[in-house]
Amino acid sequence: MAAKLKLFLFTFCFLFALNKEANGALDAKTQVLINLANKHGPYIGLVVPSLSQLNPLLRHPSFISSGLTIDHGGKRFRFGIIESQPVILVFTGVGMINAAITTQLLLSLFHVEGVVHYGIAGNANPSLNIGDVTIPEYWSHSGLWSWQRFGDGPNNELPLEENGDYTRDIGYLRFAHYYTSDNETAGNVTHDNFLNYIWYQPEEVFPVNGIPEERQHAFWVPVDSHYYTISKELEGLQLDYCVNITTCLKEKPKVTRVLRGTSASIYLDNEAYRSFLYGKFTVSPVDMESASVALICYQQGVPFIVINGLSDLAGGGSAQSNESATFTTLAVTNSIKVVVAFINLLRVFPWALPYVEN
Template structure:
């Protein structure tokens, strides 16, 4: 009887431990096994973190002969962290999922869990710059988030103070889009005759790790790491793929180009009027849904980063080249991986020289 009772107690305690361990992981607390794996992984760090929107952009890298997997993966909070090497550089790969929130959460998890020396964010993007072409790979100096808005009430105009502007919450410094300018018959539109009125673009509130907690700063244009950007000059002569197959090729040979600005929003941009506005207003080239979130996390965490985006379409159409994003998405993804691998090789070589 005592033996049976003891066994029952043992089983109960065992099940309780397993249950609590599972609940801890579910509630965002690292369980013992996961914590152990992370600690072991960090002994081999620091790593260069590769942050990638989705599997279609990651798979070409996983299949690349330049990537060697360590067969270590760590799953946490719906993310899978893959470890390996690119040209002897220790790397950790993770996909974010779609949009700014997913990209921000994933990047923060990466830098919080692992010893990371820098971030390379890559993938495909739409294009707002008419001087660039599908298949080109862009390397950006600055990123912005253009979907943090103050939507002005009907009847107010550019000279009217925004709600809460006097508190420093909002500003008119960056500028606005006036919806009345995009009516089908613009000549019939007066200054404030569109109920949608104006949207004013806003900077992000940021809280750097070396700042005072809860004391906000603001950032709109976030610069990439100056050393990484300077190093990327070496990639501009890189040869890229221009054909999907023997019958489907781009009319212009893709190139690597460093450009001044890109912008992100959790909006799939397929509208020529808004694309043209963004280009004229902000002088941006790639438009995507994740890069600014990665940039903002790295900016706040003081972690070097760079973004590499291959252009898969002219956002909103209008080019002579076939312009469905699905047509050239694989070519663009492959070109982005080609540039990322070469960048990491240059980074490794530069590190060896500077350490010598």
């Protein structure tokens, strides 16, 4: 009798907890709306860092709203059609964590066949200009570091390196290289610096098609090969080059596919670090969200691509130019123009099309 009572109480408590968890995580009304929405998928997920970058697309003539919005987890998912393609639009908020949470919610809740992340970025590539729209082939998170103690150097093993937790394979930044004084210039310095070295680290990733809890590592995450191939068709697209009748760019902007972009939860407005990132990693756009979207899509096995309008020179311009305040609207406009054209390409070059090497 006692055993049966214990079993009953255990079962009751388990079902109560399960029901409470389910109601707390996803209420019945929201679940019904999600089920309804998924019947009209699959969707292209459009992931955007801010409302100021989302609202212009919502007002774009190519976007037709279905009238459905679903709120969950502090996020609002908006449904509609762009160029005959069902889409879900959601803005993340600033930074790597917000972008990762939002992308995971999007992929967990909805039937999404691909993700397009678009927005603005700083430019680290001296051959590119403000207003250009970049489409990188690879993304990295360059804000994950192992910070080495003072006195150690490149030949000293990092803590936990032997366990595979940290590595020196990717490389480092040595702060002493950027010491300056009235009589010295950066790059010709012998002085040491207590900040010493930071070593760039790959992310731990756990792909859904892998063994649970068996970690892999990724630093450079490739965008989807099919998406990247068809994006070449965008390189002749005409972009805007004037903010208004009095403020125009000196160079007409262009759409260009580039090798790499990088992200960190850092607003980069520093010429020395901008130059270091380009020299070390050959990156073009630098932003605060794209690598999170890349890593989540990579782990979930969902195709993705990133489209960035370059709004500033990440510290490479003059102190007076204040490029981002001047050219953000133009960069957003151009990125949206490219996004709409890309979604149209998905209709012209459907997902079933085999990948063709350049």
